[in-house]
Amino acid sequence: MADKPPPATKPKPKPSAATADGQARTTTSLKKPPLAPPPQVRPPLKPPPAHQYRQQQQGGHPRKRRYRNHRGGGCSGRRVCCLASGFVLLALCLALAAACLAYLYYHPRPPSFHLQPVSATRFRIGNSSAASALDVTVAVKVVSWNPNDKVSFEYGDGDGRVALADSDGDVALGWAPVAGFHHGARSVAAVGFDAAAKGVVVDDAVAARVRDRYRRRQLAFNVAVDTHVGARAGALRTGMVPVRLLCDGGAMAPRGAASGSVAGPMSKCQVYLFRVRWLSLN
Known part of the structure; x- marks a missing residue:
C-alpha cells in the first residue's frame, strides 16, 4: 500500500502593518516605567547645641541623668532623717534609763x-x-x-x-x-x-x-x-x-x-x- 503524502500546512497570514504598529505601541506602553516623584528638598542638618553635646558626652541622656540625681538626693534625705530619728530615740532611752537609776537610788516620795x-x-x-x-x-x-x-x-x-x-x-x-x-x-x-x-x-x-x-x-x-x-x-x-x-x-x-x-x-x-x-x- 502506498504511503500517503503528509498534509500540506497552511501558511500563517502575515499581520498587517496597522496591526503590527498597534501591538508595538501596546508593548511600548506596558514597558514604560512609572513617573518618579519629584525629589524632596531636605534642610541641612544643624549640629546639636554645645551644652547638649557635653551632657551626652558626660552622662548619656540628660533626662536619665537628672532622674539619677533626684533619686540620690532623696536617698540622702531619708538617710539623714533615719539617723536623726535614731539619735532622738537613743537620747530618750538614755534619759529614761537615767531617770530609772535615779529613782532606784534616791527613791523619792511625795511630801x-x-x-x-x-x-x-x-x-x-x-x-x-x-x-x-x-x-x-x-x-x-x-x-x-x-x-x-x-x-x-x-x-x-x-x-x-x-x-x-x-x-x-x-x-x-x-x-x-x-x-x-x-x-x-x-x-x-x-x-x-x-x-x-x-x-x-x-x-x-x-x-x-x-x-x-x-x-x-x-x-x-x-x-x-x-x-x-x-x-x-x-x-x-x-x-x-x-x-x-x-x-x-x-x-x-x-x-x-x-x-x-x-x-x-x-x-x-x-x-x-x-x-x-x-x-x-x-
Missing part, C-alpha cells in the same frame, strides 16, 4: 500636807433690810512633812483662796498671796496667809446657819493653794512645775487659840501635779 484649824480673827454678819453681808478675816496655815532623806523641794510664790463650806454652796472669803519657801530633807515646813472678805452678800438662811455654826465653833473651810514646785537631789535638779493643794473640810479653831497654833485635828490636803493627783508609789 504630805495638812491644814491646821482655821482661826477667825474677825467675824461679823451685818443685818439690814436689803440683805445680809459677811465681814470675815481668817488666818490659814498649812504644814508639810518631807519624808525623803536625799531629796529637797523648792516652792515658788503662789496664791491661796479660802471659802466657807455650806450646803447651798461655798461662800468665797477672798484670796491672798503665798510666799515661796525651801523644804529640806527630813524636815517640817509651814506656810500661812491671811484672807479677808468684806461685804459678801449671802441669803438670810445662809446667814442664819453661819451665825449658828460660828457660835458653836463648827464652821468648815475649804482652802486651795496654787504654786510651783521643783525637786533637788544632790547635783540633779528639776524645773518648776505647777502644783495645786486642795484642803477640804478644815475645822475652825476654838476660842482663845493663838493664830497659827495647833488647837484641834488637822485635815489632810490633796496634791495635784499638772492637775493630776499626786500619788505615793510606796
Whole structure:
C-alpha cells in the first residue's frame, strides 16, 4: 500500500502593518516605567547645641541623668532623717534609763500636807433690810512633812483662796498671796496667809446657819493653794512645775487659840501635779 503524502500546512497570514504598529505601541506602553516623584528638598542638618553635646558626652541622656540625681538626693534625705530619728530615740532611752537609776537610788516620795484649824480673827454678819453681808478675816496655815532623806523641794510664790463650806454652796472669803519657801530633807515646813472678805452678800438662811455654826465653833473651810514646785537631789535638779493643794473640810479653831497654833485635828490636803493627783508609789 502506498504511503500517503503528509498534509500540506497552511501558511500563517502575515499581520498587517496597522496591526503590527498597534501591538508595538501596546508593548511600548506596558514597558514604560512609572513617573518618579519629584525629589524632596531636605534642610541641612544643624549640629546639636554645645551644652547638649557635653551632657551626652558626660552622662548619656540628660533626662536619665537628672532622674539619677533626684533619686540620690532623696536617698540622702531619708538617710539623714533615719539617723536623726535614731539619735532622738537613743537620747530618750538614755534619759529614761537615767531617770530609772535615779529613782532606784534616791527613791523619792511625795511630801504630805495638812491644814491646821482655821482661826477667825474677825467675824461679823451685818443685818439690814436689803440683805445680809459677811465681814470675815481668817488666818490659814498649812504644814508639810518631807519624808525623803536625799531629796529637797523648792516652792515658788503662789496664791491661796479660802471659802466657807455650806450646803447651798461655798461662800468665797477672798484670796491672798503665798510666799515661796525651801523644804529640806527630813524636815517640817509651814506656810500661812491671811484672807479677808468684806461685804459678801449671802441669803438670810445662809446667814442664819453661819451665825449658828460660828457660835458653836463648827464652821468648815475649804482652802486651795496654787504654786510651783521643783525637786533637788544632790547635783540633779528639776524645773518648776505647777502644783495645786486642795484642803477640804478644815475645822475652825476654838476660842482663845493663838493664830497659827495647833488647837484641834488637822485635815489632810490633796496634791495635784499638772492637775493630776499626786500619788505615793510606796
